[in-house]
Amino acid sequence: MRPTRIQRIHVIDSHTAGEPTRVVIRGGPDLGTGSLAEQLGRFRREYDHFRSAIVNEPRGSDALVGALLCEPTEPSCTTGVIFFNNVGYLGMCGHGTIGVIVTLAYLNRIRPGAHRIETPAGIVEARLNEDGTVTVRNVPSYRLAARVPVDVPGYGTVIGDVAWGGNWFFLVEEHGLELTLENLERLTDFTWRIRQALAREGIRGANGEEIDHIELFGPSPREGIDSKNFVLCPGGSYDRSPCGTGTSARMACLYADGRLKEGQVYRQESIIGSVFEGTISVINGTIYPSITGSAFVTAEAELILDERDPLCWGIRR
Numbered sequence: 001m002r003p004t005r006i007q008r009i010h011v012i013d014s015h016t017a018g019e020p021t022r023v024v025i026r027g028g029p030d031l032g033t034g035s036l037a038e039q040l041g042r043f044r045r046e047y048d049h050f051r052s053a054i055v056n057e058p059r060g061s062d063a064l065v066g067a068l069l070c071e072p073t074e075p076s077c078t079t080g081v082i083f084f085n086n087v088g089y090l091g092m093c094g095h096g097t098i099g100v101i102v103t104l105a106y107l108n109r110i111r112p113g114a115h116r117i118e119t120p121a122g123i124v125e126a127r128l129n130e131d132g133t134v135t136v137r138n139v140p141s142y143r144l145a146a147r148v149p150v151d152v153p154g155y156g157t158v159i160g161d162v163a164w165g166g167n168w169f170f171l172v173e174e175h176g177l178e179l180t181l182e183n184l185e186r187l188t189d190f191t192w193r194i195r196q197a198l199a200r201e202g203i204r205g206a207n208g209e210e211i212d213h214i215e216l217f218g219p220s221p222r223e224g225i226d227s228k229n230f231v232l233c234p235g236g237s238y239d240r241s242p243c244g245t246g247t248s249a250r251m252a253c254l255y256a257d258g259r260l261k262e263g264q265v266y267r268q269e270s271i272i273g274s275v276f277e278g279t280i281s282v283i284n285g286t287i288y289p290s291i292t293g294s295a296f297v298t299a300e301a302e303l304i305l306d307e308r309d310p311l312c313w314g315i316r317r
Contacts, residue, residue: 018274091121142164
């Protein structure tokens with residue numbers, strides 16, 4: 001009888017402001033050498049089944065973001081990381097970076113202080129603060145286009161900004177919807193229709209890249225909170241956290257409109273009520289957002305991939 005091939009994957013799960021991250025510590029694919037962007041390309045071409053096995057059902061969920069630790073190509077970096085979700089890959093992930101830093105601290109691999117993290121979108125600096133929070137200095141962020149109209153079936157013309165915060169976003173303030181969990185189905189339907197309409201009308205980010213995150217904003221009922229948001233992620237799930245890259249894109253737009261000053265604290269509430277604090281610094285006209293939030297380890301586990309299992313590689317879309 002041919003021996004059964006069983007693969008064991010050591011992972012640590014955490015959540016950042018409610019949004020889960022699964023960090024692959026050991027057992028991931030060998031992506032070879034080259035830049036993180038090149039390694040990401042190899043991951044996508046040759047090991048996409050591994051992505052699916054880690055984050056998709058039956059081991060994962062639509063909300064789960066995976067993080068594969070890699071050897072950094074830049075010697076000053078603590079680690080490299082490739083983020084992925086239920087349908088593909090992310091250039092950068094704010095909540096995921098906070099989760100990675102808290103996971104490394106849990107493993108006693110780092111201490112409080114500044115740590116450089118290499119991602120396919122560029123190098124970010126993440127500071128583990130003495131109180132356990134993490135401040136991520138994100139990649140440069142900017143607004144590509146303001147007040148872009150798109151015809152959304154069932155809702156009419158929707159106006160939004162196209163902006164980059166490590167991922168591409170379409171940000172909408174004028175929508176008239178209540179940002180509550182009770183309104184989740186309508187919010188999801190609305191934002192999914194926006195995404196489809198953007199693709200249909202050929203509205204894209206720089207270099208023709210897909211706009212795969214849709215973000216709605218509204219007032220928060222809580223004192224001292226600047227805004228509440230709802231973010232639809234690429235796989236159709238909503239972000240439980242206030243979204244680090246989305247908050248970065250939002251602050252870039254606010255700065256462009258003169259509504260946010262350099263160094264001013266911006267407090268962004270998520271659809272579930274969790275909060276990130278953000279600021280921006282501007283160097284030679286380039287906007288560098290910083291996001292502060294908390295993450296907590298929820299599990300340390302060994303995933304088992306058994307080739308006899310017909311769903312070994314996850315339920316794929």
